[in-house]
Amino acid sequence: MPVLAESTTDFSKTEINAALTAEQKRHLLRDMIRIREFETGAFEQYQKKKMGGFLHLYIGQEAVAVGSVSLMGDNDHVITAYRDHGHALAVGMGMDECMAELFGKRTGCSKGKGGSMHFFAPDKNYWGGHGIVGGQTPLGLGLAFGLKYKGLKGCSMCFLGDGAVNQGAYHESLNLAGLWDLPVIYVIENNGYSMGTSQKRSSAFNTCLAERAAGYGIIWDVVRNGSDLYEVREVVGRAVERAHAESRPTVLEIATYRYEGHSVADAKHNKQTLQEGYRTKDEIEHYRKNFDPIGNFSEKLIQEGVTTEDEIKEIRKAAVAETRASVTFADQSAFPTAEDLLTDVYSEVDHNTLAGRTGRHFFND
Amino acid sequence: MRTITYRQALNEAFDEEIQRDPNVFLIGEEVAEYDGAYKVTQGLWKKHGDKRVVDSPISESGFIGMAVGASMLGLRPVCELMFWSFYTVAWDQIANNAGMVRYMSGGLINCPIVIRGPANGGTNVGATHSHTPENIMATIPGLKVVCPATARDAKGLMKTAIRDNDPVMFMENTMLYGLEGEVPDPADGDFTIPLGVADLKREGVDVSLIAHGRSVLIALEAAEILSAEHGIECDVLDLRSIRPLDEEAILETVAKTSRVVLVDENKPFCGVSAQIAALIQEKAFDDLDAPVQRVCSIDAPAIYSPPVEKEQLPTARRVIDKVLSII
Incomplete structure (x- = not known):
């Protein structure tokens, strides 16, 4: 089970978050809502058979990508696994090129050659979108190596799931990162399940998955409430600082939760009982209700007087319209x-x- | 012309390319302080330092994947596999990442990487260390595959491979490292050989022997014996690069002699020679006066036992027998 728990600290007051302007905060909320609506729209189109293959939805995890990416400077890079739509939109890729890629169209970000798991935008320092679990972890290390080789002050944020931490490539990468002082941040998005296998059935660990980094001499940290964008920014921000100032790696584990299945073709993720599937409808409902990153951040921003319910409705409406337009764009593309x-x-x-x-x-x- | 070893030729290629392009660096196990397990990188660490010649721990998936990532940012890593046989533990990084990142990104990302090292049997190191995976690499569209047989080709092709904007799998041979050959002097200018151009290493009229890597030397040895003892004159065509492949040169020699024996250290099943044979029957069927014959490694894991391993690999004797069977 993921360790998602209410923050005991008010992370909105930390330096990195206190520095945000009202406009920037609204923008972060908007980014999360756009990801949610894009994926909700994509799911509908999947059900209409507008695309083939897999569709791994990020719904429920939006604060992780948006919070982390919001800390990126010119020489900071991002790479992730196959659940990659959220990071893609967060770095600034357009809905049109993303939806068209899902539809397998020539106007897609990868010209219809990559599909859902393989979005790329090197002009936005976004290096994919990788299908093999853990396969991107040495590549993320290579981005950090490249930065250091070129003498640039930057970092590589390499996202992976809790299911990837048992792959050899990841451990080899940790060893090299620690050995060579490379500015890479491994961000384990722990949504509790590697496909249909819960963390306790897949991983041997002491207190958490990130702690394994200690064996490689790498500093590690945990975000207990990955639905709190402020907490994500605070903890990832410290790692970015470490990478920039000391050229040292960090391993972070962010507790989060996905509402949909491993991919949308996952029949066993939302059953009434654990005899029928690997998790229950009640469990999903618990997280939806208590740990929704968009609900959580909306509430905070309203309390702070940064936005209003009406304004959020407008943001959502605009995101829905943008999604619809991207579906039309994808439909009409060759x-x-x-x-x-x-x-x-x-x-x-x-x-x-x-x-x-x-x-x-x-x-x- | 001056004569240097295959090993020195490669060393010279690295030295020149490191000096020419600040993005070029060598990485691998024992390549720096140890001077290379086979001394191919000897002296380069001392000369160019830690940044340009990097010792990696034994971690092929890690450091090759890392090099692929670095190449996406524009670096030009030259990775040594101490044995090409170790590709198996780095295969995901080679096939899925180096081989396919350009395609899956719709051409947005390049991977200008060289992966190199010895790929051969014949040194009694057992099946795990004797793989010749040029056929396996060549099945991945996106990868290029080069197998030089001589010192001259090793240098010229390596320099081109490093400058190429696509991933190049460069297959050397421990049994060739010490062999000497003529290589142009660097003082006479930059020396490169394009990929995709075969080299006719011997001219004849009766039979075409087509080979790559050390098998070229076996073919040449067989050709000399056939000439001396049987009066049969062979063309010996060295493919040099497997992908891209010099199809024109293959068809030209087949049209000239009408008889072909393919010499290939791969195992016969899906070996490089299987592809060449398919190509010849598709495009030059009418030129043939006899079935295309092959001499490959005997179809079993590489045996350790030294005298038997010699027989498992292509030998001049087996080549001669095949030639005589179709004359």
Whole structure:
């Protein structure tokens, strides 16, 4: 079970959050609402069979991506696993290119070649979107290595799920990060389940998953209430500072919760009893009611006098309209052609360089 | 022309490329302070320092994946696998990340990385250390695969591989490291060899022997014996790069001789020669006067026993027998 628990500290008063303007706070709320509405819309389109394959929804976890990404400077980079729509929108990717990618259209962010699990926007320091559990963890390390090699003061935020912490690639990455003082932040988004297997059935640990970092000499920390955007910013902010100032890695574990299944094709995530599935409707309802990141932040901002219920309604309405427009955009866009199969495989071929024109690269008829 | 070893030729290529481009760095197990398990990187750490020549712990998935990530930011890592056989523990990083990140990002991300090291049998190190995975690498569209047979080719192809904007899997050979060959002097200018261009290493008229890597030397040895003892003259075509592949050169030699024996250290099932044979029957069927023949490693895990391992790999004797069977 995730360790989501009410914060005992009021993180809105910490330096990093006190520095936020009212406009910035409304923007953060808007970012979370846009992710929620985009994914709700995507789910509807999935049910209408507008897309194939998997759709791993981030609904319930929005404060993690939005809070973390809000701390990024010019030389800070983000990479994540397959539950990647939230991070994509948080770094500023447009709904149109994201929805079109889900629809497998040529106007998608990856030209319809990547799909739901493989969104990328290197111009926004967003390096995907990776399908193999834990496979992105050495890549995130490489971004940090690249920054240090180039002498840039930045960091790599590498997100992973609680199911990824048992992969070898992750442990190899931790060893190298600790050994070489690389400015990488591994953010474990612990939503309690690696697909249908609860944390207690999948991981051996002492007090938490992040604590394993201690064995590699890496500082670790925990966000107990990952639905509190302020707490996320406070804890991730300290790690970013450590990366920038000391070029040292950090492992963070953020307790969070996903409302939907592992992917939308997960029949056993919301049953009446634990005999029928791996979690119950009651459990989901408990988190929805008590730990909703959008509800939580909305309430705080209203209390602070930063926004009003009416304004939030307007934000939601705008996000719904933006989502609808992205569905129309995706619907009206063309699919890639059979010729597109053979582009974006080799850079030298695409750019028609001498190297790309020399020898046979493809072995079709 | 001056003569240096295959090992020195590679070392020279690294040295020159490290000096030419600040983004080029070497990384691998024992490549720096130890001077390389096979001394291929000898002296480079002393000359270029910790930043450019990096010792990695034994952690192939970790450091190769890290290098892929660094290459996405524009660095040009040259990663050493102490044996190419160890690709198995880094396979997800090589296939899914290096091989596919460009495609899955719709061309937004490049991966200009070189992964290199020896890929050969014949040194009695058992099945786990004797893999020749050029066929496996070449099945991934997005990866390029190079297998030089001589010192000259090793240097020229390595320099090109480092400059290439796509991931290049560079297969060397511990049995070739000490062999000498003519390599142009750096004083005479920058020396590179393009990928995708085969090299006709011997000219003949009767049979085409097509090979890559050390098998080229086996083919040349067989060709000399066939000439001396049987009066049969062979073309020996060195593919040099597997992907991209010089299809024109293959079809040219087949059209010339009408008889082909493929020499390939891969195992026969889905080995590189299986692809070449398919290509020849598709595109040059009418040129052939005999079925395409293959000499591959015997289809079993690499055996340890030294005298038997010699026989498991392609030998000049087996090549000669195949040639005689189709003449």
